[in-house]
Amino acid sequence: MSPAPVEADPAQQVLHEVFGYTAFRGRQREIVEHVAAGGDALVLMPTGGGKSLCYQVPAILRHRAGQGVTVVVSPLIALMHDQVGALDEVGVPAAFLNSTLDGDEARRIERELLAGRLVLLYAAPERILTPRFLAMLESLAERDRLALFAIDEAHCVSQWGHDFREEYLGLSALHERFPQVPRMALTATADAHTREDIVARLKLEDARRFVSSFDRPNIRYTIVEKDEPKRQLLRFLRDEHEGDAGIVYCQSRKKVEDTAAWLSAEGIPALPYHAGLDAETRRRHQDRFLREDALVMVATIAFGMGIDKPDVRFVAHLDLPKNIEAYYQETGRAGRDGLPADAWMTYGLADVVNQRRMIDEGEADEEFKHLQRGKLDALLALAEAHDCRRVRLLGYFGERYGGEDDGDDDSGAVPRLRCGNCDNCLAPPATWDATEAARKALSCVYRFRQQGGQRFGAGHLVDVLRGKQTDKVAQYGHETLSTFGIGADVAESQWRGVLRQLIALGHLRTEGEFNTLELTASAREVLRGEVQLLLRVPAETPRRGRTARTRGSADKPPPLPLDEAATARFTALKAWRGEVAREHNVPAYVVFHDATLAEMARERPQTLDDLAGISGVGAKKLEAYGEEILRVLRQGA
Incomplete structure (x- = not known):
């Protein structure tokens, strides 16, 4: 049994007496001591890493020292409710002000705030920046009763981040109006570009930066090619996560509804969650997810931020996220308790096409689109990788897995480090040199244009390359092309991988509502053999899952x-x-x-x-x- 710790300092005493923990984790102690002493901070810490304690412990310390209330800025109603409930359980006076309160309750909390009885107050940025709220802050500041501003989900202030929220831009006013009050910005996800944007927009140039490891060693990463994705999901859930709570992310509201209904029909309790549902339904479904052990939430990305449920055993993606930041944030909702969890994703050629089209057809300027394309390319590289997923994921955030390089692979480009807890490490995939196949595919696209001046989609291209006689092939006379059947020795699944990579690398682009394929200028480099394409061989998956079974939470x-x-x-x-x-x-x-x-x-x-x-x-x-x-x-x- 762990002995009670020696109370060597006030921070350690708060950690043990209030929260029941014997020791800080990682850089928590450094952050707590710096902020409690009045320093500004930028904190990057992964989901499940104990980020909340980094402002809750200083808030308690500063309140005990007579320095007043800590105001926590959060866009997430769910997080506010969760954390205030948890703080109440450990005896820390805390409250939130948001749209779920009626007028009488909101005024009662405002009185508690002004009377100095609260240690922490949670509120959304749009409320904090109202004249009424700012006037309350002014009143507290005049009496030296404003201890700290903690700006959570700070990546929301950056247009380069994955979840930009315009209302965050006004938070620079807190420094301008209350320069004597220390501030800390916290986020679980921000690449180097986003970090600099947070610092500039929140006027945190002099803040000390604390960047924790982005590694979540308890999460196993698995990415598979789409092949009847709902059946793939069902196999994954039945084989590995019966009776577990988890989240399944889909891109569209309709797909969320369809998938939740289908899982329920298959004997797996599931609920939908998306912005198209009314507020009461969303609240009811969220409350059930938080309180029940064996429920699967099928959702768009509208769900999950601020969810503190520690025993989410898996996060599954049925569609490709926008970028690695989004993927990392969403998968990070699994295994917050530090116990084994899964991040599982299936993706295909259509995902690549759809994400690329959304960027190209967006209203942003070309600089922003260029950055978003680069972020998508990094995610595609992760998905297509045949080396360690974790090494690539951490490398994106500027972190070297294990801290040391143990040599390069045969190409001299990618470290051979292995985490032992991703699909590529547990079952290393076979690879094949797809360079010649890529040249054949691009040549076929060129022949389409040369023969009839028309463009065609990926499905028809693969049919022609494999020499498949279809009505469409006959209609356009494509059996007469020199490229007809030249790829018959390559499996259809492998051709899909070739096309995904050619689109991801920018050698092919899709156009129009039918996603027809067109060569880009860089395709010449591939056709001349100047670009090598080394791809993973798609793994064969069983076509039938096990017989449906259910397991109650008592059996877990x-x-x-x-x-x-x-x-x-x-x-x-x-x-x-x-x-x-x-x-x-x-x-x-x-x-x-x-x-x-x-x-x-x-x-x-x-x-x-x-x-x-x-x-x-x-x-x-x-x-x-x-x-x-x-x-x-x-x-x-």
């Missing part, structure tokens, strides 16, 4: 290896936690995480002092629940 194994008696105690603790959560109207994990219950079940503390040594049991929870937990442990034996 505990997160730590436990013997039979400890497993019985863990089950009893979960049942007790469920009753407490319903009574307090909060998600179960707000009371205690599964990992905390598992440690209780394994260690079987006999006294309150023993229980205080369990990670996640702070003073308030010990006082509120200690005797009950000891009773459950005795009975659960």
